[in-house]
Amino acid sequence: MEKKQNNVPQNVMEEQAMRDNAIAKVNKKLIIGCVVAFVAILAGAGIWYWVHTANVEKANEAIGKADMELNDSVRSAMYKQIADDGSNAPNQRARIMTAINYYDQEKYQEALDYLDKVSVGSDVVTVGVSCLKGDCYVNLNKLDEALDCYSDALDQADGNPQLVPYVLLKEANIYRSQKKYDKEYECYSAMRTDYPTFMPDIEKYYERAKIAAGK
Numbered sequence: 001m002e003k004k005q006n007n008v009p010q011n012v013m014e015e016q017a018m019r020d021n022a023i024a025k026v027n028k029k030l031i032i033g034c035v036v037a038f039v040a041i042l043a044g045a046g047i048w049y050w051v052h053t054a055n056v057e058k059a060n061e062a063i064g065k066a067d068m069e070l071n072d073s074v075r076s077a078m079y080k081q082i083a084d085d086g087s088n089a090p091n092q093r094a095r096i097m098t099a100i101n102y103y104d105q106e107k108y109q110e111a112l113d114y115l116d117k118v119s120v121g122s123d124v125v126t127v128g129v130s131c132l133k134g135d136c137y138v139n140l141n142k143l144d145e146a147l148d149c150y151s152d153a154l155d156q157a158d159g160n161p162q163l164v165p166y167v168l169l170k171e172a173n174i175y176r177s178q179k180k181y182d183k184e185y186e187c188y189s190a191m192r193t194d195y196p197t198f199m200p201d202i203e204k205y206y207e208r209a210k211i212a213a214g215k
Helices: 010-045 054-068 072-083 089-104 108-115 123-139 143-157 164-177 181-194 202-212
Strands: none
Touching (some): 054 072, 072 089, 108 123, 123 164, 143 164, 164 202, 181 202
8 A cells, every 4th residue: 555645744743642642541441441341242142152162262261361461571472372363252352452562562553453353243342443543544644544444433433422522533633734624623513512521622622723724
């Protein structure tokens, strides 16, 4: 795929970096929380033909050990081994955890390689995966690909008031860096109208985008 060049002003990148750093921990907690919720949903659904197979029982045991491992590097290696060893629910969770570990190490392409292999049945988890893919593309300076991922996340979020404004903010940051102020304004306008409590200072960013867009 041809790499797109994006000339992003330094001050915009610094502002975006500050805001992305502020929500990075929330993003990670969101994804991990979604993964935990996904596992709980599977357990509650009574999917007997998964949980009674030898492969799934083995993977569940392995990922349980990985969850309890205190050494970060050992735990990461355990997750990666499980991620590469099957495609059942525990293996899918291990793929997400492996991707998160790579993201934390700033190995964004490696993280994408694992995220592309993730297949889950929970919309909430899917939103988290799409957002993390978008974040990887942002760090690789492939902003159009990032926007595609965030667009997917919005579709998957299906109006969820905790997820939609979070994704809209990510889109707004990119649109501003690309000087697509009309698009940025649309994002903040939607946040201001439908999710006014998501950002305490939403009015400041809304007015800034409105002026830049000539509204």
